[in-house]
Amino acid sequence: MLVAVLTYVGYGVLTLFGYLRDFMRQWKIEKCQNATEREEQKDFVPLYQDFENFYNRNLYMRIRDSWNRPICSVPGAKVDMMERVSHDYNWTFTYTGRVIKDIINMGSYNYLGFAQKTGPCQEAAAKVLSQYGAGVCSTRQEMGNLDKHEELEKLVARFLGVESAMAYGMGFATNSMNIPALVGKGCLILSDELNHASLVLGARLSGATIRIFKHNNMQSLEKLLKDAIVHGQPRTRRPWKKILILVEGIYSMEGSIVRLPEVIALKKKYKSYLYLDEAHSIGALGPSGRGVVDYFGLNPEDVDVMMGTFTKSFGAAGGYIGGKKELIDYLRTYSHSAAYATSMSPPVVEQIITSVKCIMGEDGTTIGRARVQQLAENTRYFRRRLKEMGFIIYGNEDSPVVPLMLYMPAKIGAFGREMLKRNIGVVVVGFPATPIIESRARFCLSAAHTKEMLDTVSLSSCLPSAHNIKNVYIPLKRKCMIISENFFFPAITIPVLV
Amino acid sequence: FESCLPSWVLTGAPAYHLILEGILILWIVRLLFSKTYKLQERSDLTLKEKEELIEEWQPEPLVPSVPKDHPALNYNIVSGPPTHIITVNGKECINFASFNFLGLLNNEKVKSAAQASLKKYGVGTCGPRGFYGTFDVHLELEERLAKFMRTEEAIIYSYGFATIASAIPAYSKRGDIVFVDEAACFAIQKGLQASRSNIKLFKHNDMADLERLLKEQETEDQKNPRKARVTRRFIVVEGLYMNTGDICPLPELIKLKYKYKVRIFLEESLSFGVLGEHGRGITEHFGINIDDIDLISANMENSLASIGGFCCGRSFIIDHQRLSGQGYCFSASLPPLLAAAAIEALNIMEDNPDIFQTLRTKCERIHKALQGISGLKVVGESFSPALHLQLEESCGSRENDVKLLKRVVDYCMNSGIALTQARYLEKEEKCLPPPSIRVVITVEQTEQELDKAASLLKEAAQSVLN
Numbered sequence: 001m002l003v004a005v006l007t008y009v010g011y012g013v014l015t016l017f018g019y020l021r022d023f024m025r026q027w028k029i030e031k032c033q034n035a036t037e038r039e040e041q042k043d044f045v046p047l048y049q050d051f052e053n054f055y056n057r058n059l060y061m062r063i064r065d066s067w068n069r070p071i072c073s074v075p076g077a078k079v080d081m082m083e084r085v086s087h088d089y090n091w092t093f094t095y096t097g098r099v100i101k102d103i104i105n106m107g108s109y110n111y112l113g114f115a116q117k118t119g120p121c122q123e124a125a126a127k128v129l130s131q132y133g134a135g136v137c138s139t140r141q142e143m144g145n146l147d148k149h150e151e152l153e154k155l156v157a158r159f160l161g162v163e164s165a166m167a168y169g170m171g172f173a174t175n176s177m178n179i180p181a182l183v184g185k186g187c188l189i190l191s192d193e194l195n196h197a198s199l200v201l202g203a204r205l206s207g208a209t210i211r212i213f214k215h216n217n218m219q220s221l222e223k224l225l226k227d228a229i230v231h232g233q234p235r236t237r238r239p240w241k242k243i244l245i246l247v248e249g250i251y252s253m254e255g256s257i258v259r260l261p262e263v264i265a266l267k268k269k270y271k272s273y274l275y276l277d278e279a280h281s282i283g284a285l286g287p288s289g290r291g292v293v294d295y296f297g298l299n300p301e302d303v304d305v306m307m308g309t310f311t312k313s314f315g316a317a318g319g320y321i322g323g324k325k326e327l328i329d330y331l332r333t334y335s336h337s338a339a340y341a342t343s344m345s346p347p348v349v350e351q352i353i354t355s356v357k358c359i360m361g362e363d364g365t366t367i368g369r370a371r372v373q374q375l376a377e378n379t380r381y382f383r384r385r386l387k388e389m390g391f392i393i394y395g396n397e398d399s400p401v402v403p404l405m406l407y408m409p410a411k412i413g414a415f416g417r418e419m420l421k422r423n424i425g426v427v428v429v430g431f432p433a434t435p436i437i438e439s440r441a442r443f444c445l446s447a448a449h450t451k452e453m454l455d456t457v458s459l460s461s462c463l464p465s466a467h468n469i470k471n472v473y474i475p476l477k478r479k480c481m482i483i484s485e486n487f488f489f490p491a492i493t494i495p496v497l498v
Numbered sequence: 499f500e501s502c503l504p505s506w507v508l509t510g511a512p513a514y515h516l517i518l519e520g521i522l523i524l525w526i527v528r529l530l531f532s533k534t535y536k537l538q539e540r541s542d543l544t545l546k547e548k549e550e551l552i553e554e555w556q557p558e559p560l561v562p563s564v565p566k567d568h569p570a571l572n573y574n575i576v577s578g579p580p581t582h583i584i585t586v587n588g589k590e591c592i593n594f595a596s597f598n599f600l601g602l603l604n605n606e607k608v609k610s611a612a613q614a615s616l617k618k619y620g621v622g623t624c625g626p627r628g629f630y631g632t633f634d635v636h637l638e639l640e641e642r643l644a645k646f647m648r649t650e651e652a653i654i655y656s657y658g659f660a661t662i663a664s665a666i667p668a669y670s671k672r673g674d675i676v677f678v679d680e681a682a683c684f685a686i687q688k689g690l691q692a693s694r695s696n697i698k699l700f701k702h703n704d705m706a707d708l709e710r711l712l713k714e715q716e717t718e719d720q721k722n723p724r725k726a727r728v729t730r731r732f733i734v735v736e737g738l739y740m741n742t743g744d745i746c747p748l749p750e751l752i753k754l755k756y757k758y759k760v761r762i763f764l765e766e767s768l769s770f771g772v773l774g775e776h777g778r779g780i781t782e783h784f785g786i787n788i789d790d791i792d793l794i795s796a797n798m799e800n801s802l803a804s805i806g807g808f809c810c811g812r813s814f815i816i817d818h819q820r821l822s823g824q825g826y827c828f829s830a831s832l833p834p835l836l837a838a839a840a841i842e843a844l845n846i847m848e849d850n851p852d853i854f855q856t857l858r859t860k861c862e863r864i865h866k867a868l869q870g871i872s873g874l875k876v877v878g879e880s881f882s883p884a885l886h887l888q889l890e891e892s893c894g895s896r897e898n899d900v901k902l903l904k905r906v907v908d909y910c911m912n913s914g915i916a917l918t919q920a921r922y923l924e925k926e927e928k929c930l931p932p933p934s935i936r937v938v939i940t941v942e943q944t945e946q947e948l949d950k951a952a953s954l955l956k957e958a959a960q961s962v963l964n
Contacts, residue, residue, distance in 0.1 A: 075622075340659060
């Protein structure tokens with residue numbers, strides 16, 4: 001409770017200062033440093049409304065150096081970062097030319113450690129690159145369907161345990177281009193509160209009615225399903241053509257895992273269809289790395305549309321959809337991506353083929369299996385350590401995405417900078433990716449992290465002189481004792497404000 | 499008793515005043531205790547009836563079944579690289595179907611630059627641009643593109659389709675007005691749909707129609723000047739249209755821009771690396787100051803033979819996309835090897851500016867050679883490297899037209915020229931173009947090959963259409 005109040009106070013102070021600075025900028029007391037419209041176009045309707053950019057100018061600019069950090073090595077467990085400084089409070093950056101070496105990388109989505117510059121995956125990709133070239137220059141339906149793509153799709157279908165699969169060049173586009181092909185007007189989409197932007201965009205572009213259920217809350221979902229079937233479409237009362245439930249395997253900002261057995265039971269009971277987005281969970285969950293379906297030990301045929309991306313656990317780029325043969329045939333014909341978007345680049349396809357074979361154990365080694373187990377161990381160990389130290393951690397025990405709550409706006413910037421000083425790179429997120437008072441730091445664990453690295457990270461997170469975010473209480477919704485050391489909040493805020 | 503009544507009662511407030519107030523108080527008490535009516539009707543169905551409804555409801559199948567011989571279902575399988583000589587479905591052919599205009603797909607320098615990047619960075623970037631997914635190659639590519647196009651800044655996307663489809667909704671929101679050409683490609687249509695703005699289509703390349711729409715909008719504005727002051731206006735056109743092969747009249751558009759105060763977004767996927775003396779696109783072709791165009795968007799999948807896309811323009815405009823371009827913020831960044839390939843391709847483009855003239859000469863040659871085929875007409879400018887061959891007379895239904903064109907394409911494929919039909923999603927397009935065969939010209943094709951292709955098409959048209 002106290003923390004919530006202090007967080008609001010923090011944002012309030014920042015907003016006041018923001019208005020003050022805007023006022024000074026308008027009256028030219030302070031120099032205005034953002035880019036402006038052309039002289040010839042000054043009488044056009046302004047492109048941005050002043051208010052839209054308020055957050056950007058006044059809050060985001062102060063801590064802008066925590067994001068978009070440029071790196072110059074492979075994004076593995078340790079990464080090299082280009083040093084950049086700002087002499088005008090983050091309005092512009094200059095690169096000093098120095099490279100900070102060996103930063104422990106807790107921000108890249110490298111769950112199974114396939115982001116490597118040596119090894120069988122890289123060698124296979126290099127061979128295919130020299131044979132095929134980098135691009136394809138055509139769409140799947142025209143002249144861009146290479147034999148490599150066919151090979152990849154058969155392999156992915158086998159890996160997931162489904163009849164057939166289709167691969168696309170971009171994970172985001174997989175959602176935004178295929179959901180409109182599956183549902184349209186007269187259909188209903190039930191989407192989780194915290195779904196990713198690509199799912200939301202795909203649902204909007206489809207033209208179907210969208211209803212939101214509370215995050216991972218099965219009662220809310222059941223109520224919506226019942227109401228939908230009983231009452232039909234809103235004004236005409238016609239029955240819905242189809243109902244599609246959109247859920248994710250692991251939610252990237254919460255670290256929570258979907259309650260798949262219950263969702264499947266509901267889906268069967270109410271005859272709806274399930275679209276599962278396994279962007280983060282494929283490769284990262286389950287005893288054999290086959291995702292959240294494997295983790296719960298369920299039958300992959302129960303999920304109507306299994307979607308996932310190759311960016312996270314496979315160290316490549318792109319997305320896939322797996323399911324029954326009729327579904328995939330339909331997508332081959334009617335998906336926006338198949339008709340209008342260029343197909344995947346051959347070396348990327350080869351990287352995926354090699355890494356999937358490695359995870360399945362078909363390359364003759366047990367590296368894949370070992371990595372999956374290492375990731376699970378790392379997850380358990382790291383979460384236990386952080387909990388012991390008293391941090392508030394969201395999410396499921398087994399999820400390799402670990403959000404650590406910060407709450408205060410001042411801590412967002414401070415945490416990121418202090419960790420960088422200790423050679424650890426973390427990701428901090430605030431509004432608008434998370435609710436305004438629930439900013440957090442997010443750790444993405446990897447099979448490539450060793451125990452020593454995890455120890456270093458957890459110890460550095462709690463050095464009291466750095467940032468005093470040690471809160472020993474359970475999140476705000478439940479009640480418990482509050483022993484928080486937030487007195488230092490003003491001490492951190494004031495240097496950030498000036 | 500009299501002492502506890504308020505003084506005005508005693509002094510004599512009129513009786514009707516008191517009675518009225520008494521009635522009002524009684525009315526309020528009644529309203530407070532009466533049953534509330536909810537505006538939404540509550541269902542009066544019993545639990546059993548609800549369960550019956552749930553039992554009875556049958557959804558449609560998730561997807562309708564697709565007939566086995568659907569033309570778009572059976573893909574051509576290309577074994578090996580889709581370069582100048584391409585192996586399609588087992589047959590070796592000369593490639594007239596891939597958008598490899600400058601022949602950089604098989605270029606050794608490009609491949610070795612990509613190999614070097616692969617050795618240094620691996621394949622994937624494992625994160626979006628905001629979270630440790632920004633590599634120095636990305637920054638370098640953005641700088642090089644901005645310098646090449648002579649703009650202040652450039653921003654890269656990892657997928658060509660997503661480039662314009664994310665750029666438009668970042669600026670144009672609900673309530674804004676966008677004037678777009680009828681022949682705009684599907685990516686632009688999706689971007690417009692995502693933006694939820696008012697779309698006004700004008701006839702393809704018809705400036706009079708566009709001016710009419712702009713004038714109508716102006717009269718609307720005069721009725722409501724307050725609203726007009728905050729409604730943004732955009733024109734979205736393509737440099738070289740993919741669906742029709744012709745170019746937009748940019749000088750007239752610039753005039754309209756300043757007259758009616760509309761911003762221009764130019765989509766240059768096909769014209770980047772093709773038009774203009776140095777390949778800078780349609781602005782160089784017409785000799786227009788690049789700052790007059792608010793945003794130029796292009797994909798790197800045609801001339802640059804890589805994957806991805808970019809937008810370039812002034813920092814004032816481009817910087818906004820770094821926080822509000824959906825395909826930029828919420829998606830992983832471009833794999834470094836593809837960015838390195840694009841940089842090398844740019845180097846080659848800058849070092850050999852004569853390839854653009856070579857390409858143009860070849861286009862004109864084949865354009866001339868394809869004239870006069872009975873039954874097929876050539877659609878596209880003479881210097882456009884992506885032409886369409888449409889049927890002169892349709893045979894009634896689109897399905898039959900598609901079948902006829904397929905026979906022409908198969909005839910050519912069997913004789914060693916790889917062609918393809920232009921594929922569209924028939925139900926989704928706003929203005930569906932007629933079925934056509936796509937002919938793509940690249941610098942790698944020799945003059946004999948061009949002549950062979952033209953004569954083969956003549957033969958095919960003869961045998962199939964007559």
